[in-house]
Amino acid sequence: METKAIRGFNDVLPDEIGKWQFVEKTAREVFEGFGFSEIRIPILEKTELFTRGIGEATDIVEKEMYTFTDRSGNSLTLRPEATASMARAYLEHQMYAFDPVAKLYCMGPMFRYERPQKGRYRQFNQIDAEVFGVGNPMVDAEVIIMLIHFLEGVGMGNLELQLNSLGCRECRPRYREELKKFFAGKSAQLCEDCQRRLQTNPLRIFDCKVETCKEAIADAPRVIDFICPECQKHFDQVKEYLAMAGLTYVLNPRMVRGLDYYTRTAFEVVSYSLGAQNAVTGGGRYDNLFQEIGGLDIPGIGFAIGVERLISLLPKEKEFIQVPHLFVAALGEEGYREAYKLVNQLHLQGIRAELDYEGKSLKSQMRRADKLKVRYTLILGENELRQGRVVLRNMEDKSQEEVPIDGLSLLLRSKLLGH
Ligand SMILES: [Zn+2]
Numbered sequence: 491m492e493t494k495a496i497r498g499f500n501d502v503l504p505d506e507i508g509k510w511q512f513v514e515k516t517a518r519e520v521f522e523g524f525g526f527s528e529i530r531i532p533i534l535e536k537t538e539l540f541t542r543g544i545g546e547a548t549d550i551v552e553k554e555m556y557t558f559t560d561r562s563g564n565s566l567t568l569r570p571e572a573t574a575s576m577a578r579a580y581l582e583h584q585m586y587a588f589d590p591v592a593k594l595y596c597m598g599p600m601f602r603y604e605r606p607q608k609g610r611y612r613q614f615n616q617i618d619a620e621v622f623g624v625g626n627p628m629v630d631a632e633v634i635i636m637l638i639h640f641l642e643g644v645g646m647g648n649l650e651l652q653l654n655s656l657g658c659r660e661c662r663p664r665y666r667e668e669l670k671k672f673f674a675g676k677s678a679q680l681c682e683d684c685q686r687r688l689q690t691n692p693l694r695i696f697d698c699k700v701e702t703c704k705e706a707i708a709d710a711p712r713v714i715d716f717i718c719p720e721c722q723k724h725f726d727q728v729k730e731y732l733a734m735a736g737l738t739y740v741l742n743p744r745m746v747r748g749l750d751y752y753t754r755t756a757f758e759v760v761s762y763s764l765g766a767q768n769a770v771t772g773g774g775r776y777d778n779l780f781q782e783i784g785g786l787d788i789p790g791i792g793f794a795i796g797v798e799r800l801i802s803l804l805p806k807e808k809e810f811i812q813v814p815h816l817f818v819a820a821l822g823e824e825g826y827r828e829a830y831k832l833v834n835q836l837h838l839q840g841i842r843a844e845l846d847y848e849g850k851s852l853k854s855q856m857r858r859a860d861k862l863k864v865r866y867t868l869i870l871g872e873n874e875l876r877q878g879r880v881v882l883r884n885m886e887d888k889s890q891e892e893v894p895i896d897g898l899s900l901l902l903r904s905k906l907l908g909h
């Protein structure tokens with residue numbers, strides 16, 4: 491057997507985990523500050539939830555889902571995204587009965603059978619935030635403000651907010667027809683996938699990366715020119731609320747979200763901090779999703795952040811690796827017994843102390859302490875211990891002092907934890 495993970499599935503190793511924990515902690519703090527609560531949803535759902543929620547004619551449902559039949563013959567799917575499941579939970583538990591407005595976030599792995607490439611995985615992680623039950627454009631602005639605040643909180647700079655409106659179920663059919671007509675005239679230019687999309691979901695042609703398709707897209711009609719007065723008013727208000735909060739934005743009429751359920755406000759945040767333009771995350775309003783999955787007419791808006799991608803864009807100078815506070819080096823049997831006792835005490839007080847388990851020489855213990863990048867080493871020699879003292883060595887400036895064992899943990903706490 492080959493000891494290797496499945497292609498597209500990866501490990502996050504201890505030297506990377508600091509970034510993950512930082513991103514997750516910041517998300518919790520920012521979102522909860524905006525009145526959001528965490529929800530945890532299952533990894534598996536009935537396949538139907540996604541085919542109906544995301545839409546049959548999408549890449550996700552057509553070719554990217556991990557779908558299988560369980561032992562009872564049910565078709566199940568590993569969640570490819572979180573919004574449909576969160577909406578399902580809101581309906582199933584009748585959360586609207588308590589309060590029609592639900593502000594929820596969740597984080598965890600999603601699964602899509604995509605071609606693995608650098609930075610893209612088949613099991614990938616998302617942080618999702620959604621507001622259910624409010625159609626007011628004020629909430630569109632609030633969600634966007636929260637997203638920007640979060641991104642700045644993790645250190646992302648040079649951000650640009652891009653906006654578009656995708657219309658609603660009243661006005662979008664008219665645009666679809668217009669788009670069909672337009673692309674039908676360019677059909678020779680379209681790739682095989684887009685030929686099919688032209689029949690099933692012409693909006694998805696905008697997502698195509700094939701060069702000839704991109705050329706065909708260049709002068710396609712813009713959805714913003716076809717939205718109804720209600721959608722226009724909604725969009726104008728979103729822009730006004732963003733301006734009131736001091737946020738600047740640019741309009742991007744070519745932004746069309748790949749999933750069927752999006753309506754009205756669509757947004758994307760791009761970063762220019764690594765030179766080129768990098769899409770960081772996006773989201774939007776989806777006032778049709780609930781009807782697709784459950785029959786109730788409930789508006790929703792939210793965003794999903796790809797965590798792997800976000801982490802790859804984080805500023806490099808930030809130090810995330812967690813090193814032990816202290817190495818305890820011991821000599822002789824008595825030294826080891828003391829070291830063991832002491833390390834246990836320190837752990838209970840939240841001090842990350844490491845010791846040598848193998849009775850190695852002081853020299854090799856110090857080498858390990860260096861490798862672990864600890865700030866201090868405590869040396870427990872038999873002579874010093876007899877006098878009730880130990881040696882504390884500062885690993886940065888190489889200075890050392892003898893300190894009494896009495897009151898040692900107090901001293902270490904103040905040196906290492908600052909309290
Ligand atoms: Zn409309």
Ligand SMILES: [Zn+2]
Nearest residue numbers: 681684698703
């Ligand atoms: Zn194409």
